[in-house]
Amino acid sequence: MFEYRPFVDQFLDYCRYHKKLSEKTVRAYKIDLSQYALFSDTLSKQALWDYIECLNKKYKPKTVKRKLATLKAFIHFLLLQDYIDFNPFDKLETSIREPVLLPKTIPLDVIAKIISFSYQQIGSAQSAYQMKCAVRNAAVIELLFATGARIAEICTLKPENVDLLGRSVKFYGKGSKERLIPVENMAVLSILKRYRLLFEDNISVSGYFFVNKLGRRMTEQSVRNMLSSYCNQCGVEMHITPHMFRHSFATLLLEEDVDIRYIQRMLGHSSITTTQIYTHVTSSKQKEILKTKHPRNKMDFQ
Known part of the structure; x- marks a missing residue:
């Protein structure tokens, strides 16, 4: 044996x-x-x-x-390595059927409410420390929505991979696959520049772009907690997670008629099949297209 x-x-x-x-x-x-x-x-x-x-x-x-x-x-x-000479999985049925779970997205008005609240927190900060934290939180939220990045990719982002002059961020996804995401929104670039200036020393010491109060990299759980707190404070009753920004990024771009292959590349999916799940959640867009674009709507027999 x-x-x-x-x-x-x-x-x-x-x-x-x-x-x-x-x-x-x-x-x-x-x-x-x-x-x-x-x-x-x-x-x-x-x-x-x-x-x-x-x-x-x-x-x-x-x-x-x-x-x-x-x-x-x-x-x-x-x-x-030639330690064995046969595969015990051969002729063994291992296909496991998973239920298709549609990705949970955030309505655009709710995203706008959360982003707006994050900027309000900067203006209402009672101390320099609170202001710095509020700027960082706004930068995290903006980058989540601007790039569709995974929360782990945001939290492990290195400062050398954030090129604010070149307006791009380089992420390393699953399997260390590299992808470069442009950041063209001026408000997003502005908050990222403001954050970097405020935390320049901490970023340099930690080696990570987003840092916490201890000067270490910001953790995924701390981002989840921050989002939960912001939602409670601004009256958003939905349970919002960082990953829902990724789903919303993909779904909203698809509803704006962006080619799914571009979305696949921006999300870092190796297969288009993974990205195609977002086509199931754009029924409202399909309804609008058929209501306004279908040739039958131009026919009048009366």
């Missing part, structure tokens, strides 16, 4: 140093493989079959697919 456990650390190093995967991904792989090790000491077809059944009883389809993807990646590594 093949003992796979001694090769787990080699696989994690392979992911870390050869494939250049993020430390977050490597940690997730380690957790998934540790979980499988508690379930079985073999990578046989029967063990995998039983494991899939066990996962389906405990987790949602998306989680099951991720855990199986980890195992498949590990087995691919074992095959690559």
Whole structure:
């Protein structure tokens, strides 16, 4: 019987140093493989079959697919290194059907209300410290909506990747894929320049563009908390998350007739299929088009 456990650390190093995967991904792989090790000491077809059944009883389809993807990646590594000579996943049914969940978006008037409130906070600040924090918060919100970036990309943004003279921001997405997003709105550029000037020393020390009161990088949770607080204060009853700005960015551009391939590139999706989910949430735009543009509307038989 093949003992796979001694090769787990080699696989994690392979992911870390050869494939250049993020430390977050490597940690997730380690957790998934540790979980499988508690379930079985073999990578046989029967063990995998039983494991899939066990996962389906405990987790949602998306989680099951991720855990199986980890195992498949590990087995691919074992095959690559000639530690095994067959793939136990061959002829094993592993397709997991996920329910299609439409992305939750924020109405444009609500986005405007949140952005407006963020600027009001600057004007009503009672101290220099409060003013600085308010400028930073407004800059974060503006950049979320202006670029459609993931919250993790915003929070790990490096100062050298923010080119305010060239009006662009460089993000590194999933799999360290690089994409350059232009920033052409003057108000967005202005608040980013104001923020950078106020936090120049902290940015230089921390090595990150957005910093917290401790001079370290701003965390994803602190952005979520800030948004929640702002929404409560300005009377927005929706539960707003940073990722909803990304969904809204894509959906609103699609409703403005922007080609989906451009949106795909700006979001950093490797496949157009991922981006196409936004076509399901533009029914109001379709209704407007058919109401105003359909040739039948020009026919009058009376």
